[in-house]
Amino acid sequence: MVRTLIVLVMVLLFLWLIRRRLVHIDLSFPWFLALFVLGFAYNNPLIDNYLTKILAVSYPIYAVIFLTLFIFFGLITVVLIKVTRDHHRQIQLLRALARSDLTRQDARKSAIEK
Amino acid sequence: MAESAAIAEKSVLVLIPAFNEGRSAIDVAASVLRLGVAYRPLLIDDGSSDPIDPKSVPHGALFFRCPFNAGIGVATHIAFDHAIARDYDFVVRLDGDGQHPAERVPDVLAPLLRGDADLVAGIRTNHGAGQSVRKVAKLYYAAIATLLTGGKAPADVNTGFFAANLAAVRRLSAVELERFPEPQMYVSACRMGLRVASVEVEQTPRESGASTLNPLRALAMFYRFNLFVIEWLLESGRSWSAR
DSSP states (O other), X not given: OHHHHHHHHHHHHHHHHHHTTSSOHHHHHHHHHHHHHHHHHHHOHHHHHHHHHHHTOSSHHHHHHHHHHHHXXXXXXXXXXXXXXXXXXXXHHHHHHHXXXXXXXXXXXXXXXX | OHHHHHHHTSOEEEEEEESSOHXXXXXXXXXXXXXXXXXXXXXXXXXXXXXXXXXXXXXXXXXXXXXXXXXXXXXXXXXXXXXXXXXXXXXXXXXXXXXXXXXXXXXXXXXXXXXXXXXXXXXXXXXXXXOHHHHHHHHHHHHHHHHHHTTOSOSOTTOOOEEEEHHHHHHHTTSOOXXXXXXXXXXXXHHTTOOEEEEEEOOOXXXXXOOSOOHHHHHHHXXXXXXXXXXXXXXXXXXXXXX
């Protein structure tokens, strides 16, 4: 009961973050999926036992920890790719802005000097 | 004398990136203007917390303020973009902290004017001075750069004082330069087949501000350089196996 409640609170918190526009809805999907998978895995002994067997680990908790790390690594990678793309766009915009501003300044100064 | 007459017919864009070094960067820009009409200083405030007032920039100098700290590599790209757009003959970079003497710019430009080089590094005769960790790091960069370029890289691959002709600028603008881009830039220039030369320059003490190279950033720089080396080795291996 407590486990289910915790998962539910986390889901609600996440939905609140999306509603407040603190997390972009498209970017939130992998996180929501991860929360769903992990919440389901924690609450389902059948899945835990299956993962324990598949991963050949001694205890179900190790399988869940492994799954958590795997999902977090995936999520961080997704976010890093997104941040890197945005960083490149930001730099391109900055360079375009500088190009136009400096061209204008240079043309004006050259005209005055002549 | 012949060189100073030759430079008068050319146009030189002098990049002065500054991060919290407003006063000294403005002095550097003024020193560049005193060199002659061929020189156009380009002062870039790289998102300083204490921004440079555009009104205090000397008349005749260009000024651009980055809304955030983008790094010296991005400032270098901005200068390269502008030099290409306005057809400048040469681009020179001087640090905004006043460590690179502006009066040595004509000496660094001389090999370019003679047509002996495409890129000239103003190597610091006193660059070995400082903390021992820094010394070891600089030796490491120099040794790896020498190995990668077959001895063509300058002895000091960390110097930010350089001059390049427009052909080199066009080629180097394709390289992605970000924070502390110097070692990568010199190695890339050698790999591209550009003629790289060196001129010895005495580095003067910093006039204002502090080095942006704190231990964490130094570690990040070390990490970035090694990744660049690994990438280069993988690329070389690929092209070697394709032969």
